[in-house]
Amino acid sequence: MKITFKQSLAATTIAIAIAICAASVEARDKYETIDATAWGTSTQLGSNVNIKLLIYRFSTQADRQVLVDAYKSGQNKGLIDALQKTKAVGRIQITGTTGYDVAYIRMVPTSTGRKIRFVTNRLIRFGEAYTNSQSQAFNLTAGEINLNDKDKKKSDGTLFPAAQLVVNGKGELQWDLRQNPWRLGNIIDWSGSEEN
Secondary structure (H helix, E strand, C coil), X not given: CCCCHXXXXXXXXXXXXXXXXXXXXXXXXXXXEEEEEEEXXXXXXXXXXXXXXXXXXXXXXXXXXXXXXXXXXXXXXXHHHHXXXXXXXXXXXXXXXXXXXECEEEEEECCCEEEEEEEEECCCCHHHHHHCCXXXXXXXXXEEEEEECCCHHHCEEEEEEEEEEEECCCCCEEEEECCCCEEEEEEEECCCCCEC
16 A cells, blocks of 8 residues: 555654643643633733643742842842753743743642742743843743632632832832733642642
8 A cells, every 4th residue: 555645744743743642641740730721901801821830849948049149139130140040840831932941939838728939031032132122121920829729719820921020119029010910710730630
């Protein structure tokens, strides 16, 4: 039986798709994976994207101290430099991007479950760099996911796609956002729980 080029190409495409699906399932089994839907707020109202947070491991107290010290010595720029030198502890994938490494993920127990906070350098797009856009200053992506083990439907969170850390008038750290935060919902924690 003679196999045509189209048949060979189709078979190769199917094999690649199966390998990608298998790798995705293996990653989900090996690492903690959290899927969520992010809804735009205010000016992005009506928009939504899917995000996936892969957690290889949680950051330690020593990791946190390195970032705190870096911020104290160099503000947002110091934090960015420290994050670039930090080994990835996870990966975030947002619809429309190939995803990128997450430098810091912290888990905090709560009365109803746990809170997962993450921060990493934001990928600066070519257009921003080329035009030297002000948006380059908002070079962090951060978020917080509240997993409610008692009532999974109450799990929620917030995503800050483009942000920077600043010190406010009271001397406290706060997020300065390039755009409004995105609300997270439809959260699925693949570490053994069902849809939230």
